[in-house]
Amino acid sequence: xxxxxxxxxxxxxxxxxxxxxxxxxxxxxxxxxxxxxxxxxxxxxxxxxxxxxxxxxxxxxxxxxxxxxxxxxxxxxxxxxxxxxxxxxxxxxxxxxxxxxxxxxxxxxxxxxxxxxxxxxxxxxxxxxxxxxxxxxxxxxxxxxxxxxxxxxxxxxxxxxxxxxxxxxxxxxxxxxxxxxxxxxxxxxxxxxxxxxxxxxxxxxxxxxxxxxxxxxxxxxxxxxxxxxxxxxxxxxxxxxxxxxxxx
Ligand SMILES: NC(=O)c1ccc[n+]([C@@H]2O[C@H](COP(=O)([O-])OP(=O)(O)OC[C@H]3O[C@@H](n4cnc5c(N)ncnc54)[C@H](OP(=O)(O)O)[C@@H]3O)[C@@H](O)[C@H]2O)c1
Numbered sequence: 001x002x003x004x005x006x007x008x009x010x011x012x013x014x015x016x017x018x019x020x021x022x023x024x025x026x027x028x029x030x031x032x033x034x035x036x037x038x039x040x041x042x043x044x045x046x047x048x049x050x051x052x053x054x055x056x057x058x059x060x061x062x063x064x065x066x067x068x069x070x071x072x073x074x075x076x077x078x079x080x081x082x083x084x085x086x087x088x089x090x091x092x093x094x095x096x097x098x099x100x101x102x103x104x105x106x107x108x109x110x111x112x113x114x115x116x117x118x119x120x121x122x123x124x125x126x127x128x129x130x131x132x133x134x135x136x137x138x139x140x141x142x143x144x145x146x147x148x149x150x151x152x153x154x155x156x157x158x159x160x161x162x163x164x165x166x167x168x169x170x171x172x173x174x175x176x177x178x179x180x181x182x183x184x185x186x187x188x189x190x191x192x193x194x195x196x197x198x199x200x201x202x203x204x205x206x207x208x209x210x211x212x213x214x215x216x217x218x219x220x221x222x223x224x225x226x227x228x229x230x231x232x233x234x235x236x237x238x239x240x241x242x243x244x245x246x247x248x
Contacts, residue, residue, distance in 0.1 A: 001155040005029060005030060005054075005084050006029070006030050006031075006080050006081050006082070006083045006084050006085070007021070007024055007029050007030070007031050007032075007084065007085045007086075007087065008031075008032050008034070008080055008083040008085070008086045008087070008124075009021060009031060009032070009033050009034065009086075009087045009089065010034050010035075010063055010075055010086070010087070010088045010090055010120060011034070011035055011063065011088065011089035011090025012031075012033035012034055012035045012041055012044050012058070012089070013033075013035045013036070013040040013041055013043075013092070014035075014089040014090060014091075014139075014159075014189070014191075015039060015046055015187070015189035015190060015191075015204040016089055016139060016187060016189060016204045016207050016208060016211075017139075018044050018047070018091035018204070019088055019203075019204040019205045019207065019208035020087060020089075020207075020208040020212065021033075021044070021048055021053075021209050022047065022048065022051045022208070023086070023208055023209070023212050024085075024212075025048040025049075025051035025052050025053035025056075026051055026052045026243060027032065027052070028052055028053070028054050029053060029054065029055055029085075030053065030054045030056070030080070031045075031048055031055065031056040031057070031089075032057050032058075032059065032076055032079055032080040032083075033045055033048075033056060033057065033058045033059070034058075034059050034060075034061050034063065034076065035060065035061070035063075035090070036060065036061070036062060036063075037060070037205075038058065038060050041058040041059075041060065042058060044056070044058075045057070045058050057079065057080070059075070059076065059079065061068075063090050063112075063116055063120065064108065064111050064112040064116045065116075066111060066115060066116055066119060066156055069116065069119045069120055069123050070123050070126075073120060073123035073124050073126075074119070074123075076124075077124070078168075079177055079188065082128065082129065082132055083124075083134065084133060084134065084135065084136070085134065085135040085137065085215075086115055086124055086134065086136050086137065087137045087138075087139075088120065088121070088137070088138045088139065089139045090112070091112060091113050091132070091139065091141075091158075091191070092108075092109065092112045092113065092154075093151075093189075093192070094108070094109040094112075094113075094153065094154050096150060096151050096152070096153055096154070099153045100153070106153055109153050109157060110153065110157045112157075113154060113157035113158055114157035114158070114160045114161050114163065114164075117138065117161055117164075118160075118164050121136065121138070121164075121168065124136075124168075125177070128177075130175065130176075131176060132176060133176035133177075133178075134176065134177045134178070135178050135180065135215050136177060136178065136179045136180070137180045137182065137211060137215060138161065138165055138167075138179070138181055138182065139182045139184065139196070140158045140162050140165070140181050140182060140183050140227050141154075141155070141158040141183060142163050142183050142184065142185050142223065142232050143155040143156030143158050143159075143185060144156075144157075144159035144160075144161065144162045144183070145159070145162075145183070145232045145235065145236055146232070146235050146236050146243075147159070148248050149247070149248070150247075150248060158215060161181075162181060162183075165179055165181045168179075169181075169220055178215075178218055179220065180209075180211070180214050180215055180220065180221070180222065181220065181221045182211055182214065182221070182222055182224060182244050183221065183222065183223045183224065183228065183232075184202070184207050184224050184228070184240075185200060185202065185223070185224070185225065185228040185231070186198075186200050186201045186202065187201065187202050187203070187204060187207055187229075188201045188202070188203055188204070189204055194213070202224065202225050206224070206225060207224045207225075210222055210225065210226070211224070211226035230246075
C-alpha cells in the first residue's frame with residue numbers, strides 16, 4: 001500500500017505517535033497534529049516536515065474533554081479534509097492507588113483512556129462518505145488483556161477500548177474502513193519515565209515499525225514487540241487459582 005495522504009493524529013506528541021508519523025512523513029503525507037501542548041506539537045510538526053511531510057498543521061485540544069468532541073471532530077475534518085488515516089495515540093497511565101482513593105482521578109483515567117477515544121471514533125466516522133478508505137489505528141495496551149491488581153483502572157479502560165474496536169471492526173468488515181488495534185507491552189517513552197527499565201522494554205521506533213507493517217498488511221490486532229502475544233496468551237489462560245496468587 002502506498003503511504004496515506006492525509007493523516008489525523010490525536011495525541012501527536014506521544015513518543016510512539018511521533019515515531020510512527022516520521023515513517024509516514026517519508027512518504028510525503030499531510031498531517032493534522034492534535035494534542036495538549038502547542039510547543040510540543042510545533043516541535044513535532046517541524047520534525048515531520050524535515051522528514052518529508054507535505055504539511056503538518058497543529059491544533060491544541062484537551063482530547064479527554066467529552067463535551068467538545070463532536071464539534072471539534074468536524075473542525076479537524078474540515079481543516080485536513082476527510083482523513084485517509086487516523087492514529088489515536090493519547091493516553092495516561094495514571095496512578096492506580098490514587099484512583100482507588102479519589103473517584104475523580106478514577107473517572108479521569110477511564111475518560112482519557114476509553115470514553116473519549118470511543119467518542120472521537122464515533123464522531124470521526126459519523127457521516128463519512130461510505131466509499132472513502134480509512135485506516136483507523138488505535139493504540140491500546142496489553143494491560144487490557146487481563147485485569148491485574150497493579151493497574152486495573154487503566155487496564156480496564158484499555159480492555160473496554162479493545163472490545164469497542166473489536167465490535168467496530170466486525171461492523172465495518174468488508175467496507176473501506178480498516179481498524180487496527182495496537183497492543184504495546186512496555187515502551188520506553190515519557191509515560192514510563194518513572195518505571196525502572198528492563199529487557200522487555202521496546203523503543204517507540206520499534207513499535208512504530210510494527211504499526212507500519214500491521215497497517216500495510218491490514219492486520220486487525222498487533223502485539224508489539226511480537227513476544228507480548230506469547231506472554232499475554234499465557235497470562236490470559238492462567239487458571240484463577242494460580243492467577244490470584246501472582247503479584248502483577
Ligand atoms: N509507554 C508504554 O509502556 C505503553 C504501553 C502500552 C500502551 N501504551 C499506550 O500508548 C499510547 C502512547 O503512549 P506513549 O508511550 O507514546 O506515551 P507518551 O509519549 O507519554 O504519550 C502520551 C500522550 O498522550 C497525551 N495526552 C494525555 N492526555 C491527553 C489529553 N487529555 N488530551 C490530549 N493529549 C493527551 C500526552 O500529551 P502531553 O505530552 O502534552 O501531556 C502525550 O503526548 C498511550 O495510549 C498509552 O496508553 C503505552
